[in-house]
Amino acid sequence: MSLTSPSIETTPPTPQGLLSLRESPLRPPCAAEERIFHWRGVNTPPPSTIDHLVIQFLANISNQASLRETSSYGSGLRKFHIFCDIFSIPEADRLPASFELLHSFALWAVSDSSATEHFLESTTTEIVPFEPVSISVARKYLSAIRAWHLAQGWPPPLSPEHFTRINWSLRGMENLQGTRRRPIRPPITLHMLAAIKATLRTDQPFDACIWAMSSCAFFGMMRFGEVTVNTHASFNKSKHITRKDVHLGFDLTGKPYARLDLPQAKTTKSGETQSIFIVEQGDLCPIQALRNLAEIVPALPDDPLFSWRDSKGVIRPMVKTRAIESINSILTAWNWGTTFGHSFRIGGASFYLANKVDPEIVRIAGRWKSLAYETYIRAFEQVATQHLGGLANIHTSQS
Numbered sequence: 001m002s003l004t005s006p007s008i009e010t011t012p013p014t015p016q017g018l019l020s021l022r023e024s025p026l027r028p029p030c031a032a033e034e035r036i037f038h039w040r041g042v043n044t045p046p047p048s049t050i051d052h053l054v055i056q057f058l059a060n061i062s063n064q065a066s067l068r069e070t071s072s073y074g075s076g077l078r079k080f081h082i083f084c085d086i087f088s089i090p091e092a093d094r095l096p097a098s099f100e101l102l103h104s105f106a107l108w109a110v111s112d113s114s115a116t117e118h119f120l121e122s123t124t125t126e127i128v129p130f131e132p133v134s135i136s137v138a139r140k141y142l143s144a145i146r147a148w149h150l151a152q153g154w155p156p157p158l159s160p161e162h163f164t165r166i167n168w169s170l171r172g173m174e175n176l177q178g179t180r181r182r183p184i185r186p187p188i189t190l191h192m193l194a195a196i197k198a199t200l201r202t203d204q205p206f207d208a209c210i211w212a213m214s215s216c217a218f219f220g221m222m223r224f225g226e227v228t229v230n231t232h233a234s235f236n237k238s239k240h241i242t243r244k245d246v247h248l249g250f251d252l253t254g255k256p257y258a259r260l261d262l263p264q265a266k267t268t269k270s271g272e273t274q275s276i277f278i279v280e281q282g283d284l285c286p287i288q289a290l291r292n293l294a295e296i297v298p299a300l301p302d303d304p305l306f307s308w309r310d311s312k313g314v315i316r317p318m319v320k321t322r323a324i325e326s327i328n329s330i331l332t333a334w335n336w337g338t339t340f341g342h343s344f345r346i347g348g349a350s351f352y353l354a355n356k357v358d359p360e361i362v363r364i365a366g367r368w369k370s371l372a373y374e375t376y377i378r379a380f381e382q383v384a385t386q387h388l389g390g391l392a393n394i395h396t397s398q399s
């Protein structure tokens with residue numbers, strides 16, 4: 001049996017997703033952590049210093065250095081402008097933003113279609129797209145918009161009283177969401193993985209890292225938190241996988257494999273190491289992706305395994321929010337929905353089951369203590385027809 005990836009068509013459709021950010025000269029392409037500085041509005045902020053070049057220079061460099069971690073702000077700012085595009089908010093009303101606008105944004109950010117479907121069916125034919133996040137993430141989005149205002153020379157857009165009113169609404173939405181189950185994230189498929197690779201420029205540091213983590217997460221059935229960190233500052237070599245934790249070798253048949261040793265995993269006790277084994281997989285090979293990463297982003301043994309170099313040559317661990325944003329933007333361009341993100345872990349399990357790998361092998365390789373019913377069904381539903389389809393036709397023809 002071969003698990004080599006089949007040939008897959010990799011020509012993307014025209015991106016027309018409702019949740020895509022519209023192009024604007026006010027929002028030039030830049031790294032996520034630079035958006036609060038480079039994305040601007042049409043209004044001119046009031047002066048904050050005297051009209052002197054030296055003082056204005058000092059104000060500018062202090063503004064740039066006031067925040068140590070801004071990459072997570074980039075995601076919130078992008079989502080805010082997507083919201084404004086959906087609801088046709090004029091550029092002049094986005095910066096500075098009103099309480100009414102930000103209250104509306106917070107409500108939309110945490111909602112999904114199930115909260116409004118009955119109302120919309122009876123009142124309008126308008127399609128309102130959603131891409132919900134948790135209540136805590138929505139609050140971080142508001143912090144991002146606050147930081148954007150300050151970085152652009154505007155006062156904070158929300159007063160303490162405004163925050164109290166928004167938190168009241170968010171608490172209500174949280175109570176409502178507690179009565180219904182959040183939809184399960186769909187799995188990444190092999191076609192999606194091929195599309196990710198086809199879109200990325202793997203000779204560039206950031207894209208090389210995205211591809212390596214995507215390929216390893218899929219074929220190694222890894223949790224997304226095992227290939228990313230929450231923030232740049234949160235990387236810890238005793239908890240996160242590093243370059244020295246990758247071991248290349250050959251099995252008894254002489255075929256290459258890679259072993260990735262996780263210093264800390266969700267299902268292990270403190271101090272225990274958990275190993276992931278990956279093998280060659282044709283054009284989407286995770287081993288080749290790791291070799292490419294090592295070549296494009298050389299690093300020290302204790303540096304993060306899934307890391308890239310910024311324009312200054314500084315090694316950066318891959319931050320979860322930025323990785324999700326990058327992958328979701330690709331999937332959106334290929335017309336795949338990203339409402340709740342996609343699971344690489346279940347996607348890998350689906351791929352192996354489709355290739356008739358023994359479920360017990362999938363359980364061991366995926367490091368499940370037991371192949372839980374829900375986990376198995378989530379994977380099996382993707383390949384059920386391959387195992388169960390057409391049987392009635394066979395028996396009918398024989399009778």
